Amino acid sequence: xxxxxxxxxxxxxxQNLKLIKSRTPADVLAVVKADAYGHGLxxxxxxxxxxxxxxxxxxxxxxxxxxxxxxxLKPIISWLTPLGExxxxxxxxxxxxxxxxxxxxxxxxxxxxxxxxxxxxxxEVDTGMSRGGVLSEWDQLIKxxxxxxNLKQIKVIGIxxxxxxxxxxxxxxxxxxxxxxxxxxxxxxxAGIDAEFIHIAxxxxxxxxxxAHRNIIRSGIALYGLSPDxxxxxxxxxxxxxxxxxxxxxxNLVKDVKAGSSVGYGGTAVLDSDTKLGVVALGxxxxxxxxTNNLAGVFVAKKRAPIIGRVSMDQFVVDLGITSTAKxxxxxxxxxxxxxxxxxxxxxxxxxxxxxxxxxxxxGPRVPRIYSRE
Ligand SMILES: *Cc1c(COP(=O)(O)O)cnc(C)c1O
Numbered sequence: 001x002x003x004x005x006x007x008x009x010x011x012x013x014x015q016n017l018k019l020i021k022s023r024t025p026a027d028v029l030a031v032v033k034a035d036a037y038g039h040g041l042x043x044x045x046x047x048x049x050x051x052x053x054x055x056x057x058x059x060x061x062x063x064x065x066x067x068x069x070x071x072x073l074k075p076i077i078s079w080l081t082p083l084g085e086x087x088x089x090x091x092x093x094x095x096x097x098x099x100x101x102x103x104x105x106x107x108x109x110x111x112x113x114x115x116x117x118x119x120x121x122x123x124e125v126d127t128g129m130s131r132g133g134v135l136s137e138w139d140q141l142i143k144x145x146x147x148x149x150n151l152k153q154i155k156v157i158g159i160x161x162x163x164x165x166x167x168x169x170x171x172x173x174x175x176x177x178x179x180x181x182x183x184x185x186x187x188x189x190x191a192g193i194d195a196e197f198i199h200i201a202x203x204x205x206x207x208x209x210x211x212a213h214r215n216i217i218r219s220g221i222a223l224y225g226l227s228p229d230x231x232x233x234x235x236x237x238x239x240x241x242x243x244x245x246x247x248x249x250x251x252n253l254v255k256d257v258k259a260g261s262s263v264g265y266g267g268t269a270v271l272d273s274d275t276k277l278g279v280v281a282l283g284x285x286x287x288x289x290x291x292t293n294n295l296a297g298v299f300v301a302k303k304r305a306p307i308i309g310r311v312s313m314d315q316f317v318v319d320l321g322i323t324s325t326a327k328x329x330x331x332x333x334x335x336x337x338x339x340x341x342x343x344x345x346x347x348x349x350x351x352x353x354x355x356x357x358x359x360x361x362x363x364g365p366r367v368p369r370i371y372s373r374e
Contacts, residue, residue: 001331003281004249005368008039012242014051016223019240021052023206026213029055029077031220033063038360039224039245040369042070049074057218061085068093077122087111096120096157100132102141112153122158125184127177129164138184142191149193158197159185166204167229178212204228207239226356230346243345245360246336251300252315253279254328263317264309276320278305280332283314287362289352296351298332299342301325
């Protein structure tokens with residue numbers, strides 16, 4: 001390792017897939033958007049396909065195209081495509097498209113005519129998140145769909161929606177979203193659109209809402225070994241998930257610093273006793289959150305060393321403690337699965353006042369990903 005790296009345990013990801021599959025009879029769609037939540041789109045997807053993932057899902061079309069070009073054969077859905085995308089390439093490559101609006105459907109229909117192939121689509125219902133999806137124009141959407149189905153321009157493979165609060169299983173909104181979803185699915189069916197796949201559940205709903213499983217679970221965070229919500233659903237360990245990413249870095253420098261010295265920009269931290277500080281070669285340009293309190297840090301020389309002062313662009317400082325045996329050049333663990341005493345992604349999320357999803361997806365491209373299969 002030179003400066004820093006993220007070790008990705010592919011076996012953890014495939015074990016998480018097995019655990020998810022054991023919890024549901026539904027197909028599992030591996031959500032690999034955002035570079036597989038920062039774990040690396042292609043290596044992760046190849047390992048998952050080999051381990052039995054039934055579907056793949058990405059936000060962006062270019063992510064889906066990369067998957068096909070890398071040889072992924074399973075069905076792939078791309079669900080966040082702006083108007084004007086290259087839908088013809090999507091159709092030519094057998095990429096399923098999420099349909100969040102009538103305008104987008106019309107573009108896909110045009111692209112299908114150009115391609116000469118039937119486009120595979122999944123109609124998105126807005127069941128209450130008020131983000132993507134059709135609600136008030138549903139009837140109009142169905143009419144447009146029927147006309148294009150008759151012309152074999154499109155085939156409705158699925159109807160889907162997304163929960164706003166699946167990580168809060170007691171919220172009534174989950175039930176409301178599910179009923180509205182059912183209504184729209186029934187309406188489509190009555191109109192003659194009998195989609196084979198109905199999907200609304202994410203990782204949180206996998207664990208908390210069996211009633212919502214239908215026939216595809218779209219799972220992201222659980223595949224990477226993290227809990228959708230530590231407070232309401234439990235942590236990785238209690239769910240049987242294995243965190244797959246271990247972030248490591250080097251100490252660029254270890255030095256003795258006197259009581260009274262301030263640390264970092266803004267002088268926000270002042271040492272109240274003599275100590276040893278370590279400079280870690282990772283910063284907010286690598287995705288380390290700038291505003292992280294001292295409840296996160298690194299593990300080095302068999303001890304936790306908390307962050308002190310503000311995180312800089314390329315480095316941050318940790319308080320090693322006066323008795324630390326750490327020295328310049330030592331490797332530190334920024335986060336891992338916690339089994340060796342290191343901080344976890346969940347601890348980092350708490351310290352930065354965010355969620356574990358953000359901690360892993362923001363680790364930047366300057367940090368090389370190293371893959372292991374054991
Ligand atoms: C990101 C995403 C998911 C996966 O959610 P997790 O909470 O990570 O399981 C599922 N469906 C859609 C539409 C998404 O955008």
